[in-house]
Amino acid sequence: MPTPLRPAALLLGLLALGAAGAGSAPPEPPPTLAETGLYADPATLRLAPSVLFYQPQYPLWTDGAAKARWIFLPPGSAIDVSDPDAWEFPVGTKLWKEFAFGGRRVETRFLWRATANDWVFATYVWNDAGTAAILAPVDGVAGAAEIAPGLRHDLPGRLDCRACHESARVEVLGFSALQLSDDRDPLAPHAETLRPGAVTLAALEERGLLSPARPEWVARPPRIPAATPRERAVLGYLSGNCGACHNADNPAGTTGLLLRQLVGSREGSVPPARATTVGVEGGWLIPGASGHGSLRVAPGDPDGSALVYRMASRRPASQMPPLGTKVPDREALELVRGWVAEELTPRR
């Protein structure tokens, strides 16, 4: 016969429930990368069979780091894609992104939906031999690897992670309908050719990992409705590299500059990264210019465009993105400058 719950035990139980709610300490990341579940065999770095490899079509520029990315979805689960632009990942989802400079692994970043309310952020720093990685301090590691003569890569601290990863409705930034579209942009800066086995939207749909099913994403893979191929790559780059902060869900820092490309309801309208930049005066003035704000994108004039200026700058007060890189992205700048100079006509 079951023992009836005594009132004191009931009260304790309720207190425990309360403690597991809003006030409780968030779960801690495991102390080593090996314990996060990425590898079946940490000694040989053989990957766990349950992790899926993927390649976003508009990768984030991190001073030329070579990156590899994986996702783990709990067995039997699926991603809730009811809102095409804000995927809801099942509790237990894990994502990893490995950074290498000059062929040497330097850090592996980790994002884990540990509970319904907690996303855990961490980065793991590799030993020189590249055989194992341990949890980096909460504030990151300055100067972890050389990226160019006299310049070193910093491992971001956890607050830095959150600056980018918690400025939109979804913590996950690069595993999305546009980023995984099978209609990949051949002009995307630092585009990678798809490796065999990399999951795309079609693969997710085929494996039943999207809920509800999205056959339309296979029939008509998401694509930025741009005027020209070059403009498509420009808008995609801005969405992938800047849209984490510059989006409509982040009123704090964005001053009406919307660079995130949506695939859902607003599809078909003028891309926001065009509508809120071309010929639009912003709240930021190019040093030495006169007026209240410079045009974000001045048609025909890359040097008079605040957006181009800030992408090219690495002065802390000007640089965009404001954190995460020390070297401007030359390839992307050339693409954006060409678009502004050659494809946008100045008004007379």
Ligand code: HEC
């Ligand atoms: C400058 C903004 C920025 C900072 C700072 C940043 N990230 Fe990211 N991160 C991104 C973007 C954008 C992507 C998606 C594009 C890509 O993967 O290249 C991404 C991708 C990832 C991924 C793959 C899953 C995903 O969201 O697409 C992981 C894991 C990750 N970041 C973890 C971290 C952790 C942990 C930190 C801090 C130690 C961190 N990031 C700091 C912008 C940032």
Ligand code: HEC
């Ligand atoms: C980590 C968040 C973050 C990321 C990522 C980011 N920005 Fe910003 N950006 C801001 C904030 C906050 C402001 C407002 C304060 C300021 O002007 O410095 C801003 C302002 C701007 C402005 C001036 C807006 C205006 O008209 O007032 C431009 C232009 C800009 N960013 C361009 C970019 C570009 C281009 C990228 C990507 C290459 C980018 N940003 C990435 C946070 C971010």
